[in-house]
Amino acid sequence: xxxxxxxxxxxxxRTGEKVFLECVQDMDHENMFWYRxxxxxxxxxxxxxxxxxxxxxxxxxxxxxVSREKKERFSLILESASTNQTxxxxxxxxxxxxxxxxxxxxxxxxxxx
Amino acid sequence: xxxxxxxxxxxxxxEAETVTLSCTYDTSESNYYLFWYxxxxxxxxxxxxxxxxxxxxxxxxxxxxxxxxxxAKSFSLKISDSQLGDTAMYFCARPYxxxxxxxxxxxxxxxxx
Numbered sequence: 001x002x003x004x005x006x007x008x009x010x011x012x013x014r015t016g017e018k019v020f021l022e023c024v025q026d027m028d029h030e031n032m033f034w035y036r037x038x039x040x041x042x043x044x045x046x047x048x049x050x051x052x053x054x055x056x057x058x059x060x061x062x063x064x065x066v067s068r069e070k071k072e073r074f075s076l077i078l079e080s081a082s083t084n085q086t087x088x089x090x091x092x093x094x095x096x097x098x099x100x101x102x103x104x105x106x107x108x109x110x111x112x113x
Numbered sequence: 114x115x116x117x118x119x120x121x122x123x124x125x126x127x128e129a130e131t132v133t134l135s136c137t138y139d140t141s142e143s144n145y146y147l148f149w150y151x152x153x154x155x156x157x158x159x160x161x162x163x164x165x166x167x168x169x170x171x172x173x174x175x176x177x178x179x180x181x182x183x184x185a186k187s188f189s190l191k192i193s194d195s196q197l198g199d200t201a202m203y204f205c206a207r208p209y210x211x212x213x214x215x216x217x218x219x220x221x222x223x224x225x226x
Contacts, residue, residue, distance in 0.1 A: 031212045040122065042204065042218035050212055058213075090158065094212065099146050099165065102206075102214050104158035 006091050006105035013112050019078040023091030030096045032074035037088040081112045119217035126195045127225050134190045134220045136205030147188045152202040200224045
């Protein structure tokens, strides 16, 4: 089975802290994604990576950066956490084949206080 | 603009009954894929069903089927014989720019005994 693992299910951080959310996939997928999920807004794409060291901004990249040094690992970085970044964060991976679905991690509920 | 619209924020159904969740989308492509995802309260997002646009036949997976109306750009999900385990958020999604996935805002389905 494809496995996408996020390093934490729950995180509580203070305003201004630098926060790292880690995601690892075990299926050698080229594409990896970070989404933010908020009630009534669905899933919004923060960043997308299509290869090692390659990244593309999604719809809401402000306040976030990413790192992909190895194919299996995609990290989301909140440079200076703010309360409006309190949310559910979902990592996903997907092969570069149009008809395949994305596989998701279990999500990280981040609370910034 | 690439959009996916789910107009029903919440739905409820009695166990063993049938329920239909709506999804419409925007695209200028002639061939593409569409997906329905389920996110149970445990939060792991999983694929329910997929549809390829050039196929006339509606996809079916056990109790889950779609009503795909290409001209109307409509992709609804029908759940037959609803079970308590079907209680979840359901998201409609489609790829864009080959690799990314865009999601609707979701429908929260509650199945009552």
